[in-house]
Structure formats: structure tokens, C-alpha cells
Amino acid sequence: MKTKLLSHFSKLFILIILMVACSSSDDSSPETNQPNTATQLIDKIIPENPESWEKGAQFFYQNDKLKYVYLDNCNGELYYFEYNDEGKVSKRYYDVISFEGEEFNPNNYDLSSLIQSGTPLNYIYQNGNLVKMQYTDDFVDYQFSYDNDNKVEVVEWILRDIGLWQKVVFTYSNDKISAMNKKQFNTSGGSVVSNYDYTFEYDNKQNPFYTLADSFSTLGIYTCTGFDYISSEDIGLKLFKNNVTKVYRGGVELFSATYQYNDNNYPTRISYTNTNGNNSGVDLITYLE
Numbered sequence: 001m002k003t004k005l006l007s008h009f010s011k012l013f014i015l016i017i018l019m020v021a022c023s024s025s026d027d028s029s030p031e032t033n034q035p036n037t038a039t040q041l042i043d044k045i046i047p048e049n050p051e052s053w054e055k056g057a058q059f060f061y062q063n064d065k066l067k068y069v070y071l072d073n074c075n076g077e078l079y080y081f082e083y084n085d086e087g088k089v090s091k092r093y094y095d096v097i098s099f100e101g102e103e104f105n106p107n108n109y110d111l112s113s114l115i116q117s118g119t120p121l122n123y124i125y126q127n128g129n130l131v132k133m134q135y136t137d138d139f140v141d142y143q144f145s146y147d148n149d150n151k152v153e154v155v156e157w158i159l160r161d162i163g164l165w166q167k168v169v170f171t172y173s174n175d176k177i178s179a180m181n182k183k184q185f186n187t188s189g190g191s192v193v194s195n196y197d198y199t200f201e202y203d204n205k206q207n208p209f210y211t212l213a214d215s216f217s218t219l220g221i222y223t224c225t226g227f228d229y230i231s232s233e234d235i236g237l238k239l240f241k242n243n244v245t246k247v248y249r250g251g252v253e254l255f256s257a258t259y260q261y262n263d264n265n266y267p268t269r270i271s272y273t274n275t276n277g278n279n280s281g282v283d284l285i286t287y288l289e
Contacts, residue, residue, distance in 0.1 A: 038264045040287040041066070042208050045225045048269070048282040057223040060106050061288065066216050070104035074224040080114060081218065088217040091120035123217060130217055142220070152239055162187050168234055176202065177240060182233065198233065201246040205265040208285065213238035226272035226283045229255050243267055
């Protein structure tokens, strides 16, 4: 299980299409969220000039709920979600697939086989808050703690037979994440092997990944796109309300991005530079009609 869990999250974690209406990320006042006129759900994320074989990140919905995420650019990772009575994710199944054709088609996928043979990650809630995620009843894989304002403050990733593996602590200012600390521990005694402090800059527009997390509690997924870069640093938690324009680690810039937006203040295009991975690119994002 440890190997499977690591493969799920090692690529960890954020977006955009052609500008429909306006501005760029130079609008970076972090104090207020600019109101959007409508909630929009991600349909697809793909490079601006994709290769013929690139299918991008694809999102599929049933009965107004996100049911599948297929990530061609994450080596064919597939996620399937089940929901509780409150409309939040209760189980997440994982698969890796490859297929011929332009799009993943849920109607042609053997879901019953996945459910019968797969071990889902269970999402456990208390008073409406996600408090833990676990594969089995006897072991907690992820544990969440909240501050006095009911915001996620501490997330611990725990490995069976090893113990605490990663710990992420968030600091908030003006209702936004102002800083993050991430510690990673070794596998034979719990000593810290890395300890990083992060700070951020944002635009004041809607982050579509936060929309998904807030609507469905779809935490812990990294799409391997420029829109979703921060997920590679924060265990895929999707807690950033606005789109990240700069990420600093220990004061050193790791990531920068500029965006274009539609009439609802959602990003449609991102141009980004990842200095940590020494790469850059342009991604486009479309939304459900």
C-alpha cells in the first residue's frame, strides 16, 4: 500500500483557454476576491499547442457532481469519485489506463472492475469538515486540523509502518493563505529531512480548483499542469481561493505565472515559468457550458 500511495501523490499538484474578456495577473491585490458572476466547473486543460497525442486533463460530471478525472499528462492517471448524502466526496478510486482515441469515455470504462478490485481512499468528515482520509479502518493516512476560523491549518501525511511522512502548516492573512511550512521526515526514525517555508502572490480572480474543492471536497489530486503547480508543493490540497502568480521557497522564486480570464473572472490561459523544474509553458482551460 505504501508504494501505491506514494505513486498517487509523488507528482503532487494548479490553470486556463483563450481570453474571452479581459485582464492579466498584474492585478494582484490580495486583500479581496473579485466577485464572479457564475460558478464554473473545469472541463479540460491542455497545452496551447498540443502534440497530436496529447489529450490533456479531462473532467467528467454526472448529476452535477465530478465523477471522473483523467490525466493523460500524468501518465494516464484516472480518479473516480463516490459521494455522501451531503454531496461531498466519500470515496476516491485510482487507476492508470491507456487507450486509443482523442478522449477518455466513461461509458467505455470498466468501472465495476475498478470498484471490485480497487481499494478506495475514504474521506471522513466531522461537523462538515474533512478530518481524515484513509484506505482502511485501522489506519489514518491523512489527518486534517482546523484553526479557530474553521480553516485548514495542519495536514499530516502518515505512512503505515513508518509514521509521519509529511506535515504541512498554513498561515492565513486577510482570509488568504499567506505562508506555508512543509516538513518531510525520514523513513526510519522520524527526524526531519527537509523543512521549507513558502510565501505566495496571487491575482484576485477565482481559482477553478478551489471551486472544485469547495463544491465537492476533491482534495489530493495533482493534474500535472501549469494551472496546478502549487499542488506539487502542498499535497494537492486545493485551498488557494485565488490563482497563484508567484511561489517563493525560502525567499527564492520557484514559480511565476500570468493569466487571461473570461467574463466570470475565471482563468482561461496561463503562461508560466517553473524555475524549480526549469521549464515553462502555456496551458489553456475550458469550462462546462
